[in-house]
Amino acid sequence: MTKPLITPQTLKGFRDYLPAPAMAREAIMEIARKVYRSYGFSPIDTPALEYTEVLLGKGGDESDKQLFRFTDQGGRDVAMRFDLTVPFARFAAQHLNDIGVPFKRYHLAPVWRGENTQRGRYREFMQCDFDTIGTDSNAADIETLLVIHDLLAAIGFERFRIRVNNRLVLNGLLDKLGLADRSSGVLRALDKLHKIGREGVTAELCEKVATTPEQAQQVLEFAHLTGTPAEVLALLDTMLAGNAVGEQGIARLRELFTVARSAGIPDDRVDLDVSIARGLDYYTGTIYETFLTDDPKIGSICSGGRYDNLAGLFTSQKLPGVGASLGLDRLLAAMESFGMIAQASTPAPVLVVSFQADRLSDYVKIGRELRSAGINTEVFPDSRAVGKQLKYADKKGFRLAVIAGENEFAAGVWQVKDLKQGTQTSVATADLARHIQEVLAAGITT
């Protein structure tokens, strides 16, 4: 009698990570931590599960947030977080006395949304957020841009573009056109410019938002501002002259581009794009979106912006802030299609071949010696044929195999086989770690 088997399967939008992509993901998380820390952001963590009312806020629309929601064992109405910002708002309100302001934190964690899936769009995905709260200063907005740039550059991207805009500029325009009461509809249509073009936006404005054709045309005229940031800003100056809100937005953008440039951010990586309107709900100032030049269809892989009041739902204390989030799984999907995911599925460069079963203690010992020298080392578990073990080493992507049998033990040496170059050298046991370090160090530069 055989037991009925359970079909191994994962849920829609939930995915397993095999070693190669898992290592790539961990490597990016490591880079993100490093970059965030380099600017002084501190790590925090919060629970995956929250009270539903914390996540939804008052009058929140559950279907909007696509929550995974259920009643827990104590009858509580709970839900899994759909982003890291709302939990951070709760966190900030709850711990304000401990953290003080300004406060800079980063948070790398999975979030869950029950939406329909696509390439780069999953139901469980990792976000890498960083935020600065408790300050209105444009310096924080500028720093956010620098962090986004440094992060992508550190991951190894060269061809990407950060699109920047300011909601104050958009609000100024809406004021002038008398469309302030329909801002979300207008901005939503405007946000699609890159996707559906001018005609599409015009149609949506007239039909869905019920603007007049003249208003639609003026919005379009505005959205079609192109050129260098300096040129666009000059045009905005005249277009929004006399509108206090708009002028403030222009001033902040102007300062941002000036400082970013003098800080060494290449011009071709930052755009002033007045059509982006990201974050219809809570962004109030600078807005950021980041696109990969070679895979724009996957969407923004790092977005964020400035908000007036993070935690208004939880405290009467006003907490302005600015931040952004890297969409790690989306980025990995793009990197996979670029072939940027390394083939090696082992984090160790060295394999100790188990040549003779009765010499296990020697193999284990040399493994520990190499590890204590900072060299990741795996000792093969079975004393199978050497050929098999080398084949395994090759497949898994080991760089070196160290081999010793009776002849080597008698001579006090190890054979070090370079799997990439096919060369083999005999090295005295005492020199083994140093020799391997040299080989590996040389390998990095080539």
Add this chain to the structure above:
RNA sequence: GUGGUUGUAGCUCAGUUGGUUAGAGCACCAGAUUGUGGAUCUGGGGGUCGCGGGUUCAAGUCCCGUCAUCCACCCCA
């Protein structure tokens, strides 16, 4: 949530107007090579044709449902 696409071996796919033992390449295992990987040759193991139902003498092939996938909306990382 709406509309559509695809689903055959671990992977990429072929399977003729429904017709008898469902194929290939790569991968895997064994051997040629009992102290040395990637090449070559020989042999081998693997498939409830996503899953469930229906039509039919007969279903991988047609129909319905379902699960997953990708695409377009929606929204977003």
